[in-house]
Amino acid sequence: KQEVTQIPAALSVPEGENLVLNCSFTDSAIYNLQWFRQDPGKGLTSLLLIQSSQREQTSGRLNASLDKSSGRSTLYIAASQPGDSATYLCAVMDSNYQLIWGAGTKLIIKP
């Protein structure tokens, strides 16, 4: 059974730092991997989607990588800003097109 783990559960860094969020999964047979952002009391916003054949995707200051063989993905945030504070969720889509979710990393960027 696919399991998705995000470590750490919470992270607090000063503004301006580059940072990496981690996501690991147990079964490499995935269709895609998606990173989402969730602000308190709000819905989820899709940040990046990496197809199983891809190694990385970039959007602005965000870069997500995928290594299926090791069961890992990272979300790199460059030059962090207080507005980046949110919970970041990773989800893998299995071969049945079901999304399996991590519990998220709560990120706080201190001004």
Added chain:
Amino acid sequence: NAGVTQTPKFQVLKTGQSMTLQCAQDMNHNSMYWYRQDPGMGLRLIYYSASEGTTDKGEVPNGYNVSRLNKREFSLRLESAAPSQTSVYFCASIGRVYEQYFGPGTRLTVT
């Protein structure tokens, strides 16, 4: 283009009461999903609909029913609410490459 809309935003029920959560999307997507999100856990799939007229159980379907009224609308019904169903409920619409678009959520408390 409103994307995915959900009503109501908040609801308090007494144990045993029933209610229907409404979801609609205007992106002409075939697939729609219902999730619940509980503190410290990832999202869990309740039911999904791959196309108009079809519905299937997800990971946690007990205590819920769904209706795919037409291509736009997918509703979730609690027939006899229980405190264990206190949660935040999200509806999602699935795009062409399986990217997920989420509604703002319904915060349900069952007392």
